[in-house]
Amino acid sequence: xxxxxxxxxxxxxxxxxxxxxxxxxxxxxxxxxxxxxxxxxxxxxxxxxxxxxxxxxxxxxxxxxxxxxxxxxxxxxxxxxxxxxxxxxxxxxxxxxxxxxxxxxxxxxxxxxxx
Amino acid sequence: xxxxxxxxxxxxxxxxxxxxxxxxxxxxxxxxxxxxxxxxxxxxxxxxxxxxxxxxxxxxxxxxxxxxxxxxxxxxxxxxxxxxxxxxxxxxxxxxxxxxxxxxxxxxxxxxxxxxxxxxxxxxxxxxxxxxxxxxxxxxxxxxxxxxxxxxxxxxxxxxxxxxxxxxxxxxxxxxxxxxxxxxxxxxxxxxxxxxxxxxxxxxxxxxxxxxxxxxxxxxxxxxxxxxxxxxxxxxxxxxxxxxxxxxxxxxxxxxxxxxxxxxxxxxxxxxxxxxxxxxxxxxxxxxxxxxxxxxxxxxxxxxxxxxxxxxxxxxxxxxxxxxxxxxxxxxxxxxxxxxxxxxxxxxxxxxxxxxxxxxxxxxxxxxxxxxxxxxxx
Numbered sequence: 001x002x003x004x005x006x007x008x009x010x011x012x013x014x015x016x017x018x019x020x021x022x023x024x025x026x027x028x029x030x031x032x033x034x035x036x037x038x039x040x041x042x043x044x045x046x047x048x049x050x051x052x053x054x055x056x057x058x059x060x061x062x063x064x065x066x067x068x069x070x071x072x073x074x075x076x077x078x079x080x081x082x083x084x085x086x087x088x089x090x091x092x093x094x095x096x097x098x099x100x101x102x103x104x105x106x107x108x109x110x111x112x113x114x115x
Numbered sequence: 116x117x118x119x120x121x122x123x124x125x126x127x128x129x130x131x132x133x134x135x136x137x138x139x140x141x142x143x144x145x146x147x148x149x150x151x152x153x154x155x156x157x158x159x160x161x162x163x164x165x166x167x168x169x170x171x172x173x174x175x176x177x178x179x180x181x182x183x184x185x186x187x188x189x190x191x192x193x194x195x196x197x198x199x200x201x202x203x204x205x206x207x208x209x210x211x212x213x214x215x216x217x218x219x220x221x222x223x224x225x226x227x228x229x230x231x232x233x234x235x236x237x238x239x240x241x242x243x244x245x246x247x248x249x250x251x252x253x254x255x256x257x258x259x260x261x262x263x264x265x266x267x268x269x270x271x272x273x274x275x276x277x278x279x280x281x282x283x284x285x286x287x288x289x290x291x292x293x294x295x296x297x298x299x300x301x302x303x304x305x306x307x308x309x310x311x312x313x314x315x316x317x318x319x320x321x322x323x324x325x326x327x328x329x330x331x332x333x334x335x336x337x338x339x340x341x342x343x344x345x346x347x348x349x350x351x352x353x354x355x356x357x358x359x360x361x362x363x364x365x366x367x368x369x370x371x372x373x374x375x376x377x378x379x380x381x382x383x384x385x386x387x388x389x390x391x392x393x394x395x396x397x398x399x400x401x402x403x404x405x406x407x408x409x410x411x412x413x414x415x416x417x418x419x420x421x422x423x424x425x426x427x428x429x430x431x432x433x434x435x436x437x438x439x440x441x442x443x444x445x446x447x448x449x450x451x452x453x454x455x456x457x458x459x460x461x462x463x464x465x466x467x468x469x470x471x472x473x474x475x476x477x478x479x480x481x482x483x484x485x486x487x488x489x490x491x492x493x
Contacts, residue, residue, distance in 0.1 A: 042412075048485050064477050065333030066415050069341065072334070074412035085209060085326040088334060089280075 032100045035079065039096045042074055053096040068093060075099065081106040120175045123157050124182050127190075135187035136448040138306040142299060144190060149267055152190075154223035158197035162205070166217035173407035177349040177400055184353025188457035189306035191353065193225070195346040195465075196264035200226035200272045202342035203283050207325040207335070216285060219270070227268035228343070229259035229312055230336060237470040239336045244275035244314065246282050252318045253284060255292075259312040263464070266297040266308030273314065274336060280329035283339065284319060292317035303456035341415065343465040344422040345407065348400050351425035351461050354454050355393040358429075358436035361450045362389055365440050376439075385435050392428040399424045416478050423471040429458040 036053055043051045046067070051057075057071075071093050072083055081103060083092075092102045130148050138144050152158050161176040162168025171179065176198075184191040201220045204213060220226055235241040244257025257275055265271060271286045271293070288295060294313040301309050363386055366377030376382045403421040406414035433454035437444045444451040462468050 046412075047481050048483060064474065064481075065337040066419070066474060066478070067481075068331065068334045069337050070412040070415045072338075073410065073414060077410035077412065084207070086328040088207075088326070088330050089328075090331045090334070 032104055035100045035103050036096055038078055039075075039099055042078075043096070046070065051096065053100075055096070056094055057096075058090060058094065071099070075103060079103045079107060081110060116171060116175055119169055120171060120178055123155075123160055123169060123171070123179050126155060126157055127152065127179070127183050128186065131183075131186040131190065135190070135453070136450075138187065138189060139453050140305075140448040142301075142305045144187075144193065144267075144306045144308070146267065148190075149193060149225055150223050153197065153221075153225055156221035158194050158225070159201035159220055161198065162201050162217055162221050166213065167221035168201075168217070169221075173345065173404035174401060177345065177352075177404045180346050180349035181353040181356065181397075181400075184350035185357045186353070187306075188350060188354060188453065188461075189304045189308075191346075191350040192304045192307035193264045193267065195343055195350065196227045196268075197225065198346055199228045199339060199343040200270065203228065203272055203339045204285075204325060206338055207283060207330070209325075209327060212322070212325060216270075224269045225264065225267045226270040226272060227262050227265040227308075227310075227312075228272045228274075228339065229262045229265070230274050230340070231260045231262075232258060233260055237467055239274075240332060242274060242276060242281070242332065244273060246273075246275040246277040246284055246324070248321060249318075251321050253321055253324055255284060255286060255314045255317040255319070257314045259314070261298065261309050262312050263304070264308045265295050265310035265312050268295075268308075271312060272339075273312075274332075274339070276332070277324070278329040281332035281335050282329055283325045283335060285323040285325070286314070286317060286319055290317050290319060301460070303453075303458070303460040305456075340465055341418050344418050345400075345403060347461055347465045348396070348403070348418070348421040348425040351422075351429035351458065352393070352396050352400055354429040354458050354461070355389070355396055355425070355432050357450055358432045358454050359386075359389040359393045361444070362386060362436040362439040365443060369443070382439060385439050388435060389432050392432045396421075396425040396428045416475075419466070419471050419474050419478075422466060423468065423475065426458070426461040427468060429454070430462050433458040 040051050068090065075081065076083055083106065087102060093099055130152055156162065156167055156169045160169040160171045160179050161173065164170040180191060180194060183194055197220060201217060204216045208216065230239055232242060232244065234243065244255065244259065247254050255273060255275060259273065268288050271288055273284050273286050274281060275284065286293060292315045296311045298309040298311065366382055366386055367375055369376050377386060400421045403414060403417035406417045433451060436451040437455050440451050446452060
Protein backbone atom coordinates (compact mmCIF):
# COMPACT_ATOMS: atom_id res chain seq x y z
CA UNK A 1 0.00 0.00 0.00
CA UNK A 2 2.63 2.42 1.03
CA UNK A 3 4.74 1.01 -1.69
CA UNK A 4 1.97 1.64 -4.20
CA UNK A 5 1.57 5.15 -2.83
CA UNK A 6 5.22 5.84 -3.12
CA UNK A 7 5.75 4.39 -6.50
CA UNK A 8 4.11 7.14 -8.57
CA UNK A 9 5.79 9.73 -6.41
CA UNK A 10 9.16 8.15 -7.01
CA UNK A 11 8.45 7.87 -10.73
CA UNK A 12 7.36 11.48 -10.91
CA UNK A 13 10.44 12.55 -9.03
CA UNK A 14 12.67 10.57 -11.35
CA UNK A 15 10.91 11.97 -14.38
CA UNK A 16 11.08 15.48 -13.00
CA UNK A 17 14.77 15.31 -12.14
CA UNK A 18 15.78 13.67 -15.40
CA UNK A 19 13.90 16.04 -17.68
CA UNK A 20 16.14 19.05 -17.29
CA UNK A 21 19.53 17.25 -17.31
CA UNK A 22 17.99 14.86 -19.83
CA UNK A 23 18.07 17.48 -22.56
CA UNK A 24 21.70 18.13 -21.69
CA UNK A 25 22.39 14.39 -21.86
CA UNK A 26 20.76 13.98 -25.25
CA UNK A 27 22.47 17.16 -26.45
CA UNK A 28 25.92 15.58 -26.82
CA UNK A 29 24.26 12.42 -28.13
CA UNK A 30 22.66 14.46 -30.91
CA UNK A 31 25.88 16.26 -31.68
CA UNK A 32 27.55 12.85 -31.71
CA UNK A 33 25.17 11.41 -34.29
CA UNK A 34 26.74 12.97 -37.43
CA UNK A 35 30.19 12.06 -36.10
CA UNK A 36 29.17 8.44 -35.57
CA UNK A 37 27.62 8.32 -39.02
CA UNK A 38 30.68 9.73 -40.72
CA UNK A 39 33.01 7.35 -38.85
CA UNK A 40 30.92 4.32 -39.75
CA UNK A 41 30.90 5.45 -43.36
CA UNK A 42 34.69 5.87 -43.33
CA UNK A 43 35.33 2.48 -41.69
CA UNK A 44 33.00 0.73 -44.10
CA UNK A 45 34.50 2.34 -47.19
CA UNK A 46 38.01 1.62 -45.93
CA UNK A 47 37.45 -2.01 -44.92
CA UNK A 48 34.46 -3.09 -47.02
CA UNK A 49 32.97 -4.53 -43.85
CA UNK A 50 29.97 -3.33 -41.84
CA UNK A 51 30.61 -1.84 -38.41
CA UNK A 52 28.57 -1.26 -35.29
CA UNK A 53 29.27 1.75 -33.07
CA UNK A 54 30.79 -0.48 -30.39
CA UNK A 55 32.72 -2.94 -32.57
CA UNK A 56 36.35 -3.05 -31.41
CA UNK A 57 38.33 -1.65 -34.33
CA UNK A 58 41.62 -3.25 -33.34
CA UNK A 59 40.20 -6.39 -31.68
CA UNK A 60 41.41 -9.08 -34.06
CA UNK A 61 44.68 -7.30 -34.81
CA UNK A 62 43.67 -7.34 -38.45
CA UNK A 63 44.09 -3.60 -38.86
CA UNK A 64 47.51 -2.44 -39.99
CA UNK A 65 49.62 0.24 -38.34
CA UNK A 66 48.79 2.36 -41.39
CA UNK A 67 45.13 2.13 -40.47
CA UNK A 68 45.62 3.83 -37.10
CA UNK A 69 47.36 6.72 -38.82
CA UNK A 70 44.57 6.96 -41.38
CA UNK A 71 42.05 7.21 -38.56
CA UNK A 72 44.01 10.01 -36.89
CA UNK A 73 44.32 11.99 -40.13
CA UNK A 74 40.68 11.42 -41.00
CA UNK A 75 39.39 12.49 -37.58
CA UNK A 76 41.51 15.65 -37.62
CA UNK A 77 40.44 16.61 -41.13
CA UNK A 78 36.76 15.75 -40.82
CA UNK A 79 36.11 17.30 -37.42
CA UNK A 80 38.60 20.16 -37.27
CA UNK A 81 40.44 18.83 -34.25
CA UNK A 82 44.08 18.24 -33.40
CA UNK A 83 44.91 14.96 -31.68
CA UNK A 84 48.07 15.16 -29.60
CA UNK A 85 49.89 13.60 -26.66
CA UNK A 86 47.98 11.06 -24.60
CA UNK A 87 44.94 11.40 -26.87
CA UNK A 88 46.88 9.38 -29.45
CA UNK A 89 46.58 6.27 -27.28
CA UNK A 90 44.92 3.41 -29.15
CA UNK A 91 42.23 3.20 -26.47
CA UNK A 92 40.77 6.42 -27.92
CA UNK A 93 40.34 4.72 -31.31
CA UNK A 94 38.89 1.40 -30.12
CA UNK A 95 35.37 1.95 -31.41
CA UNK A 96 33.18 4.49 -33.15
CA UNK A 97 31.52 5.31 -29.81
CA UNK A 98 34.87 5.98 -28.13
CA UNK A 99 36.16 8.03 -31.06
CA UNK A 100 32.96 10.07 -31.10
CA UNK A 101 33.38 10.90 -27.41
CA UNK A 102 36.98 12.01 -28.04
CA UNK A 103 35.96 14.19 -30.99
CA UNK A 104 33.25 15.90 -28.92
CA UNK A 105 35.66 16.45 -26.05
CA UNK A 106 38.38 17.92 -28.29
CA UNK A 107 35.90 20.09 -30.18
CA UNK A 108 34.61 21.43 -26.88
CA UNK A 109 38.15 22.08 -25.61
CA UNK A 110 39.08 23.89 -28.83
CA UNK A 111 35.82 25.88 -28.72
CA UNK A 112 36.55 26.84 -25.12
CA UNK A 113 40.01 28.01 -26.07
CA UNK A 114 38.77 30.10 -28.98
CA UNK A 115 36.14 31.74 -26.80
CA UNK B 116 54.81 30.07 -52.12
CA UNK B 117 56.15 29.42 -55.64
CA UNK B 118 58.62 32.33 -55.22
CA UNK B 119 59.89 30.80 -52.02
CA UNK B 120 60.43 27.48 -53.84
CA UNK B 121 62.39 29.23 -56.58
CA UNK B 122 64.60 30.97 -54.01
CA UNK B 123 65.08 27.70 -52.11
CA UNK B 124 66.06 25.84 -55.29
CA UNK B 125 68.54 28.60 -56.18
CA UNK B 126 70.11 28.43 -52.70
CA UNK B 127 70.54 24.64 -52.86
CA UNK B 128 72.00 24.83 -56.39
CA UNK B 129 74.51 27.46 -55.36
CA UNK B 130 75.61 25.44 -52.31
CA UNK B 131 76.04 22.22 -54.29
CA UNK B 132 77.45 23.67 -57.52
CA UNK B 133 79.51 20.97 -59.19
CA UNK B 134 80.80 19.55 -55.93
CA UNK B 135 78.51 16.52 -55.43
CA UNK B 136 80.94 14.13 -57.15
CA UNK B 137 83.73 15.22 -54.81
CA UNK B 138 81.53 14.90 -51.72
CA UNK B 139 80.66 11.36 -52.78
CA UNK B 140 84.32 10.42 -53.26
CA UNK B 141 85.33 12.05 -49.96
CA UNK B 142 82.33 10.56 -48.14
CA UNK B 143 81.61 13.90 -46.50
CA UNK B 144 79.66 17.10 -47.12
CA UNK B 145 81.53 20.18 -45.81
CA UNK B 146 79.87 21.26 -42.56
CA UNK B 147 79.39 24.92 -43.60
CA UNK B 148 77.15 23.74 -46.45
CA UNK B 149 74.86 21.92 -44.00
CA UNK B 150 74.94 24.75 -41.46
CA UNK B 151 74.05 27.41 -44.03
CA UNK B 152 71.26 25.41 -45.62
CA UNK B 153 70.03 24.46 -42.15
CA UNK B 154 70.05 28.05 -40.90
CA UNK B 155 68.02 29.07 -43.97
CA UNK B 156 65.41 26.46 -43.06
CA UNK B 157 66.12 24.56 -46.27
CA UNK B 158 66.81 21.18 -44.68
CA UNK B 159 63.23 21.00 -43.33
CA UNK B 160 61.41 23.41 -45.63
CA UNK B 161 57.91 22.36 -44.62
CA UNK B 162 58.21 23.71 -41.08
CA UNK B 163 55.71 26.59 -40.71
CA UNK B 164 57.01 30.16 -40.93
CA UNK B 165 55.94 30.72 -37.31
CA UNK B 166 58.87 28.51 -36.29
CA UNK B 167 61.34 30.10 -38.69
CA UNK B 168 60.62 27.60 -41.45
CA UNK B 169 59.98 28.09 -45.14
CA UNK B 170 56.39 26.91 -44.72
CA UNK B 171 56.38 25.04 -48.01
CA UNK B 172 53.47 22.71 -48.79
CA UNK B 173 54.19 19.01 -49.23
CA UNK B 174 54.00 19.52 -53.00
CA UNK B 175 56.50 22.39 -53.13
CA UNK B 176 58.66 20.86 -50.42
CA UNK B 177 58.66 17.75 -52.60
CA UNK B 178 59.90 19.71 -55.59
CA UNK B 179 62.73 21.11 -53.46
CA UNK B 180 63.58 17.59 -52.29
CA UNK B 181 63.58 16.34 -55.89
CA UNK B 182 65.89 19.14 -56.96
CA UNK B 183 68.23 18.40 -54.07
CA UNK B 184 68.12 14.70 -54.95
CA UNK B 185 68.84 15.46 -58.60
CA UNK B 186 72.05 17.18 -57.52
CA UNK B 187 73.17 15.05 -54.57
CA UNK B 188 71.39 12.17 -52.83
CA UNK B 189 73.68 12.48 -49.79
CA UNK B 190 72.54 16.04 -49.17
CA UNK B 191 68.96 14.98 -49.85
CA UNK B 192 69.33 12.22 -47.24
CA UNK B 193 70.43 14.82 -44.67
CA UNK B 194 67.34 16.81 -45.69
CA UNK B 195 65.15 13.75 -45.21
CA UNK B 196 66.55 13.22 -41.70
CA UNK B 197 66.18 16.85 -40.67
CA UNK B 198 62.68 17.01 -42.12
CA UNK B 199 61.62 13.80 -40.40
CA UNK B 200 62.99 15.07 -37.07
CA UNK B 201 61.05 18.32 -37.48
CA UNK B 202 57.88 16.50 -38.51
CA UNK B 203 58.13 14.19 -35.49
CA UNK B 204 58.39 17.23 -33.19
CA UNK B 205 55.52 18.92 -35.04
CA UNK B 206 53.30 15.84 -34.98
CA UNK B 207 53.99 14.52 -31.48
CA UNK B 208 55.41 17.47 -29.53
CA UNK B 209 53.36 19.66 -27.25
CA UNK B 210 52.90 23.32 -28.26
CA UNK B 211 55.73 24.27 -25.90
CA UNK B 212 58.04 21.60 -27.33
CA UNK B 213 57.31 22.80 -30.86
CA UNK B 214 58.12 26.38 -29.87
CA UNK B 215 61.35 25.22 -28.25
CA UNK B 216 62.74 22.76 -30.80
CA UNK B 217 61.46 23.74 -34.25
CA UNK B 218 63.26 27.12 -34.40
CA UNK B 219 66.47 25.25 -33.58
CA UNK B 220 65.88 22.88 -36.49
CA UNK B 221 65.32 25.80 -38.85
CA UNK B 222 68.16 27.75 -37.28
CA UNK B 223 71.20 25.67 -38.16
CA UNK B 224 71.14 22.83 -35.63
CA UNK B 225 71.28 19.47 -37.39
CA UNK B 226 69.20 16.42 -36.47
CA UNK B 227 69.11 12.69 -37.14
CA UNK B 228 66.39 10.14 -36.43
CA UNK B 229 66.99 6.66 -35.01
CA UNK B 230 64.65 3.74 -35.69
CA UNK B 231 66.74 0.75 -36.83
CA UNK B 232 68.62 -1.60 -34.54
CA UNK B 233 70.49 -4.81 -35.24
CA UNK B 234 67.38 -6.91 -34.51
CA UNK B 235 64.83 -4.32 -35.60
CA UNK B 236 64.91 -3.47 -39.30
CA UNK B 237 61.67 -4.07 -41.18
CA UNK B 238 60.20 -5.34 -37.91
CA UNK B 239 60.37 -2.20 -35.81
CA UNK B 240 58.17 -3.85 -33.17
CA UNK B 241 61.45 -5.49 -32.11
CA UNK B 242 63.00 -2.16 -31.04
CA UNK B 243 64.83 -2.80 -27.77
CA UNK B 244 66.16 0.67 -26.94
CA UNK B 245 64.66 1.64 -23.60
CA UNK B 246 63.58 4.98 -22.18
CA UNK B 247 62.81 5.12 -18.48
CA UNK B 248 61.88 7.94 -16.14
CA UNK B 249 64.15 8.60 -13.19
CA UNK B 250 62.93 11.57 -11.16
CA UNK B 251 62.76 14.53 -13.53
CA UNK B 252 65.10 12.87 -15.98
CA UNK B 253 64.90 10.18 -18.64
CA UNK B 254 67.50 7.46 -19.03
CA UNK B 255 68.13 5.91 -22.45
CA UNK B 256 69.94 2.69 -23.28
CA UNK B 257 70.23 1.11 -26.71
CA UNK B 258 72.15 0.70 -29.93
CA UNK B 259 70.81 2.32 -33.08
CA UNK B 260 72.14 1.27 -36.49
CA UNK B 261 72.56 3.17 -39.72
CA UNK B 262 71.28 6.47 -38.41
CA UNK B 263 71.45 8.77 -41.44
CA UNK B 264 73.12 12.15 -40.79
CA UNK B 265 74.04 11.20 -37.22
CA UNK B 266 77.69 12.01 -37.96
CA UNK B 267 76.71 15.65 -38.52
CA UNK B 268 73.89 15.86 -35.99
CA UNK B 269 73.62 18.03 -32.88
CA UNK B 270 70.35 16.39 -31.91
CA UNK B 271 69.20 12.78 -32.14
CA UNK B 272 65.51 11.84 -32.21
CA UNK B 273 65.60 8.41 -30.61
CA UNK B 274 62.68 5.97 -30.72
CA UNK B 275 62.49 3.53 -27.83
CA UNK B 276 60.26 1.57 -25.52
CA UNK B 277 58.69 3.61 -22.73
CA UNK B 278 56.27 2.48 -20.04
CA UNK B 279 53.59 0.35 -21.75
CA UNK B 280 54.29 1.79 -25.20
CA UNK B 281 56.93 3.81 -26.95
CA UNK B 282 58.30 7.32 -27.13
CA UNK B 283 60.47 9.62 -29.24
CA UNK B 284 63.09 11.47 -27.21
CA UNK B 285 65.34 14.38 -28.20
CA UNK B 286 68.91 13.59 -27.20
CA UNK B 287 71.77 16.08 -27.61
CA UNK B 288 74.52 14.32 -29.57
CA UNK B 289 77.11 15.48 -27.03
CA UNK B 290 75.24 14.13 -23.97
CA UNK B 291 77.41 11.86 -21.80
CA UNK B 292 76.89 8.22 -22.78
CA UNK B 293 76.23 8.91 -26.48
CA UNK B 294 78.76 7.38 -28.85
CA UNK B 295 78.42 8.08 -32.58
CA UNK B 296 80.44 5.76 -34.82
CA UNK B 297 80.48 6.91 -38.42
CA UNK B 298 80.04 4.25 -41.09
CA UNK B 299 82.89 5.11 -43.44
CA UNK B 300 82.09 2.76 -46.32
CA UNK B 301 78.37 2.85 -47.17
CA UNK B 302 77.37 1.51 -50.60
CA UNK B 303 75.42 4.66 -51.46
CA UNK B 304 74.63 8.16 -50.25
CA UNK B 305 78.23 8.02 -49.13
CA UNK B 306 78.35 11.55 -47.75
CA UNK B 307 75.07 11.31 -45.81
CA UNK B 308 76.86 10.83 -42.49
CA UNK B 309 75.46 7.38 -41.61
CA UNK B 310 76.48 6.22 -38.16
CA UNK B 311 75.82 3.59 -35.54
CA UNK B 312 74.78 5.25 -32.30
CA UNK B 313 75.38 3.74 -28.89
CA UNK B 314 73.36 5.05 -25.93
CA UNK B 315 74.59 3.99 -22.51
CA UNK B 316 72.75 5.39 -19.51
CA UNK B 317 72.15 8.66 -21.38
CA UNK B 318 70.31 11.19 -19.21
CA UNK B 319 68.13 14.01 -20.58
CA UNK B 320 65.49 16.21 -18.91
CA UNK B 321 62.01 14.65 -18.80
CA UNK B 322 60.75 17.47 -21.04
CA UNK B 323 62.68 15.94 -23.96
CA UNK B 324 60.06 13.21 -24.35
CA UNK B 325 57.79 14.30 -27.20
CA UNK B 326 54.16 14.66 -26.16
CA UNK B 327 55.06 13.73 -22.59
CA UNK B 328 53.39 10.31 -22.71
CA UNK B 329 53.82 6.75 -23.93
CA UNK B 330 52.27 6.09 -27.34
CA UNK B 331 51.58 2.95 -29.36
CA UNK B 332 54.85 2.05 -31.12
CA UNK B 333 53.26 1.23 -34.51
CA UNK B 334 51.43 4.57 -34.66
CA UNK B 335 54.54 6.47 -33.57
CA UNK B 336 56.94 4.94 -36.09
CA UNK B 337 54.42 4.77 -38.93
CA UNK B 338 53.64 8.46 -38.57
CA UNK B 339 57.27 9.55 -38.29
CA UNK B 340 58.29 7.31 -41.20
CA UNK B 341 55.52 8.65 -43.40
CA UNK B 342 57.38 11.94 -43.78
CA UNK B 343 60.62 10.08 -44.48
CA UNK B 344 58.96 7.94 -47.12
CA UNK B 345 57.54 10.98 -48.87
CA UNK B 346 60.94 12.63 -48.79
CA UNK B 347 62.74 9.54 -50.12
CA UNK B 348 60.12 9.21 -52.87
CA UNK B 349 60.70 12.80 -54.04
CA UNK B 350 64.45 12.29 -53.73
CA UNK B 351 64.10 9.33 -56.08
CA UNK B 352 62.27 11.57 -58.55
CA UNK B 353 65.43 13.68 -58.44
CA UNK B 354 67.58 10.62 -59.17
CA UNK B 355 65.29 9.79 -62.08
CA UNK B 356 65.62 13.33 -63.45
CA UNK B 357 69.40 13.19 -63.17
CA UNK B 358 69.68 9.82 -64.91
CA UNK B 359 67.21 10.78 -67.65
CA UNK B 360 69.11 14.00 -68.38
CA UNK B 361 72.52 12.37 -68.31
CA UNK B 362 71.53 9.38 -70.46
CA UNK B 363 69.73 11.62 -72.98
CA UNK B 364 72.67 14.02 -73.20
CA UNK B 365 75.06 11.15 -73.79
CA UNK B 366 72.83 9.37 -76.31
CA UNK B 367 72.39 12.59 -78.30
CA UNK B 368 76.14 13.30 -78.56
CA UNK B 369 78.02 10.01 -78.44
CA UNK B 370 78.39 8.55 -81.95
CA UNK B 371 78.88 4.92 -82.86
CA UNK B 372 78.41 3.27 -86.28
CA UNK B 373 78.26 6.76 -87.78
CA UNK B 374 75.34 8.20 -85.82
CA UNK B 375 74.36 9.27 -82.28
CA UNK B 376 73.70 6.17 -80.20
CA UNK B 377 70.20 7.52 -79.43
CA UNK B 378 69.39 6.75 -83.05
CA UNK B 379 70.00 3.06 -82.39
CA UNK B 380 66.68 1.56 -81.45
CA UNK B 381 67.82 -0.53 -78.50
CA UNK B 382 69.40 2.56 -76.88
CA UNK B 383 66.38 4.68 -77.80
CA UNK B 384 64.20 2.13 -75.99
CA UNK B 385 66.21 2.76 -72.82
CA UNK B 386 65.61 6.50 -73.08
CA UNK B 387 61.87 5.95 -73.47
CA UNK B 388 61.89 3.79 -70.35
CA UNK B 389 63.71 6.49 -68.39
CA UNK B 390 61.25 9.16 -69.48
CA UNK B 391 58.26 6.99 -68.56
CA UNK B 392 59.78 6.18 -65.16
CA UNK B 393 60.53 9.82 -64.37
CA UNK B 394 57.02 10.91 -65.35
CA UNK B 395 55.20 8.12 -63.52
CA UNK B 396 57.18 8.65 -60.30
CA UNK B 397 56.61 12.40 -60.48
CA UNK B 398 52.84 11.99 -60.86
CA UNK B 399 52.57 9.44 -58.06
CA UNK B 400 54.54 11.72 -55.73
CA UNK B 401 52.45 14.73 -56.73
CA UNK B 402 49.29 12.82 -55.94
CA UNK B 403 50.56 11.76 -52.51
CA UNK B 404 51.72 15.29 -51.68
CA UNK B 405 48.36 16.71 -52.70
CA UNK B 406 46.73 14.24 -50.30
CA UNK B 407 49.01 15.56 -47.53
CA UNK B 408 48.22 19.16 -48.41
CA UNK B 409 44.48 18.41 -48.40
CA UNK B 410 44.73 16.57 -45.06
CA UNK B 411 43.18 13.52 -46.70
CA UNK B 412 43.51 10.13 -45.01
CA UNK B 413 44.51 8.74 -48.40
CA UNK B 414 47.92 10.34 -47.79
CA UNK B 415 48.86 7.28 -45.74
CA UNK B 416 48.60 4.69 -48.50
CA UNK B 417 49.50 7.19 -51.25
CA UNK B 418 52.82 7.78 -49.46
CA UNK B 419 53.65 4.08 -49.38
CA UNK B 420 52.72 3.81 -53.04
CA UNK B 421 54.85 6.83 -53.98
CA UNK B 422 57.89 5.51 -52.14
CA UNK B 423 57.50 2.06 -53.67
CA UNK B 424 57.08 3.33 -57.23
CA UNK B 425 59.80 5.99 -57.02
CA UNK B 426 62.46 3.87 -55.33
CA UNK B 427 62.01 0.88 -57.59
CA UNK B 428 61.90 3.08 -60.68
CA UNK B 429 65.02 4.96 -59.61
CA UNK B 430 67.00 1.76 -58.99
CA UNK B 431 65.99 0.36 -62.36
CA UNK B 432 66.54 3.64 -64.18
CA UNK B 433 69.98 4.15 -62.66
CA UNK B 434 71.06 0.71 -63.89
CA UNK B 435 69.66 1.55 -67.33
CA UNK B 436 71.47 4.89 -67.39
CA UNK B 437 74.80 3.23 -66.56
CA UNK B 438 74.11 0.87 -69.46
CA UNK B 439 73.51 3.79 -71.85
CA UNK B 440 76.64 5.67 -70.73
CA UNK B 441 78.69 2.49 -70.58
CA UNK B 442 82.35 3.31 -69.94
CA UNK B 443 81.50 7.03 -69.76
CA UNK B 444 79.42 6.30 -66.67
CA UNK B 445 81.68 3.76 -65.08
CA UNK B 446 83.87 6.11 -63.05
CA UNK B 447 82.96 6.30 -59.39
CA UNK B 448 81.52 9.63 -58.20
CA UNK B 449 79.91 10.50 -61.55
CA UNK B 450 76.19 11.23 -61.86
CA UNK B 451 75.00 7.83 -63.04
CA UNK B 452 77.49 5.87 -60.90
CA UNK B 453 76.24 7.75 -57.83
CA UNK B 454 72.65 7.22 -58.90
CA UNK B 455 73.29 3.49 -59.32
CA UNK B 456 74.58 3.13 -55.75
CA UNK B 457 72.31 5.71 -54.11
CA UNK B 458 69.09 4.43 -55.69
CA UNK B 459 69.80 0.88 -54.56
CA UNK B 460 69.77 2.05 -50.95
CA UNK B 461 66.46 3.81 -51.56
CA UNK B 462 64.91 0.37 -52.13
CA UNK B 463 65.89 -0.46 -48.55
CA UNK B 464 65.63 2.68 -46.42
CA UNK B 465 62.33 3.85 -44.85
CA UNK B 466 60.69 0.51 -45.71
CA UNK B 467 62.14 -2.08 -48.10
CA UNK B 468 60.42 -2.99 -51.37
CA UNK B 469 59.24 -6.16 -49.68
CA UNK B 470 57.83 -4.48 -46.56
CA UNK B 471 56.04 -1.80 -48.56
CA UNK B 472 54.78 -4.54 -50.87
CA UNK B 473 53.15 -6.21 -47.87
CA UNK B 474 51.50 -2.93 -46.81
CA UNK B 475 50.14 -2.40 -50.33
CA UNK B 476 48.88 -5.98 -50.48
CA UNK B 477 47.12 -5.52 -47.12
CA UNK B 478 45.48 -2.40 -48.53
CA UNK B 479 44.29 -4.33 -51.58
CA UNK B 480 42.83 -7.02 -49.31
CA UNK B 481 41.13 -4.39 -47.14
CA UNK B 482 39.36 -3.07 -50.22
CA UNK B 483 38.27 -6.48 -51.47
CA UNK B 484 34.52 -7.19 -51.19
CA UNK B 485 33.66 -9.18 -48.07
CA UNK B 486 30.78 -10.46 -46.03
CA UNK B 487 29.02 -7.24 -45.06
CA UNK B 488 27.30 -8.61 -41.96
CA UNK B 489 28.42 -6.58 -38.94
CA UNK B 490 31.18 -8.43 -37.11
CA UNK B 491 29.21 -8.78 -33.89
CA UNK B 492 26.19 -10.34 -35.63
CA UNK B 493 28.09 -13.11 -37.41
